[in-house]
Amino acid sequence: xxxxxxxxxxxxxxxxxxxxxxxxxxxxxxxxxxxxxxxxxxxxxxxxxxxxxxxxxxxxxxxxxxxxxxxxxxxxxxxxxxxxxxxxxxxxxxxxxxxxxxxxxxxxxxxxxxxxxxxxxxxxxxxxxxxxxxxxxxxxxxxxxxxxxxxxxxxxxxxxxxxxxxxxxxxxxxxxxxxxxxxxxxxxxxxxxxxxxxxxxxxxxxxxxxxxxxxxxxxx
Numbered sequence: 001x002x003x004x005x006x007x008x009x010x011x012x013x014x015x016x017x018x019x020x021x022x023x024x025x026x027x028x029x030x031x032x033x034x035x036x037x038x039x040x041x042x043x044x045x046x047x048x049x050x051x052x053x054x055x056x057x058x059x060x061x062x063x064x065x066x067x068x069x070x071x072x073x074x075x076x077x078x079x080x081x082x083x084x085x086x087x088x089x090x091x092x093x094x095x096x097x098x099x100x101x102x103x104x105x106x107x108x109x110x111x112x113x114x115x116x117x118x119x120x121x122x123x124x125x126x127x128x129x130x131x132x133x134x135x136x137x138x139x140x141x142x143x144x145x146x147x148x149x150x151x152x153x154x155x156x157x158x159x160x161x162x163x164x165x166x167x168x169x170x171x172x173x174x175x176x177x178x179x180x181x182x183x184x185x186x187x188x189x190x191x192x193x194x195x196x197x198x199x200x201x202x203x204x205x206x207x208x209x210x211x212x213x214x215x216x217x218x219x220x
Contacts, residue, residue, distance in 0.1 A: 003027035003034070005043040008095050008184060011167035016089070019081045019175075028164060029202055036209040046185055046202050050098045051192040054128035061134050061149035068152040068177025084175045092174060094167065095184040096157055102190075105131060114155040117141075119169045120187070120198075128196035130159065138165040142172050150178060159183035159190070161199045 002017070004010035007030040017024035027033065032045045072083040105113060118129050119138035129135065136146050138160060150156060156178055160166035163186045170182040183190070188201045 001025055001027060004030045005041065006030045006032045006046065006185075007162070007164050008167050008182065011164050012089065012094055012171050015168045015171040016081065016085045016175075019172075020078050026164065028162070029207075033202065033207055034210050035212050036204065036207065037212065040212055045204060046189070047204075049189055049192040049201070050102065052098065052102050052190050053131070054191055054193070054196055055131050056126065056128055058126070059132060059134050061136070061146070063151075064148045065151045065153075067147060070177050081175060088174055094170065094182055095163075096181045097184050098189045101130075101157060101183060114157045115151050117150070117156060117158045117169075119158055119160050119166055124161075124198040127198060128191065128193065130190060133159075138169045141169040142176070147176070152178060154179070156180040157183055160186045161197065162186050162188045162202065 002010045002014045002024060003026070004013070007026065007028055010026040010030050014024040014026035029046075031041055032043075035041065038045070070084075072080050072087075074080045074083050101114075113132065116130055116133040118125050118133045118135045119141055120129075120135070121137055122135060125133075125135040134149075140146055141158075150173070156173065158166045158170045158173070158180060159182065160169070163182065163184055166182045166186050170180045173180045185202075187197050188199070191197060194201070
């Protein structure tokens with residue numbers, strides 16, 4: 001069981017460990033969901049959505065692209081995953097904020113817009129999505145027939161409900177060679193419309209406040 005600050009980098013670690021054969025799971029909302037101690041959290045916690053607009057017009061995936069190209073010199077699947085993770089993760093910024101994405105989309109220059117991929121369920125994508133977003137459910141994001149529709153030559157922004165499954169999808173695509181980031185807090189951070197979010201959002205007022213300790217535990 002892995003946890004981080006808010007659930008995002010924990011999902012990166014859990015996804016890599018799963019690919020390496022471990023039975024790993026990430027704790028939803030991370031330490032933010034466990035403790036109300038802001039000093040122990042050591043990062044700003046989620047305080048509410050931005051309230052940015054959404055659309056309901058679907059955007060089918062029609063264009064196809066050449067896949068990314070890379071080599072590790074390895075042949076064993078686990079060794080390939082490990083080599084890619086060791087090479088890419090240290091220099092990867094895994095998240096983009098809703099504010100930065102919105103500024104990008106509204107700067108008047110469509111040429112610099114990223115490829116936006118919603119990995120929510122199709123029925124929830126239909127309730128509302130970020131302008132121009134395509135949709136592939138996160139469990140199907142790495143299928144070859146779907147990979148053929150992702151551009152390898154431009155940034156990709158992925159989002160889900162609260163940031164977790166989006167981070168799993170983004171990690172998988174990173175290892176496959178795509179220039180990808182995950183939207184921090186997903187649609188929970190983008191929209192204030194609960195019917196569009198379609199999942200309970202984090203609320204510090206109702207979140208638990210479980211005990212914590214300061215004793216270190218060296219790895220066995």
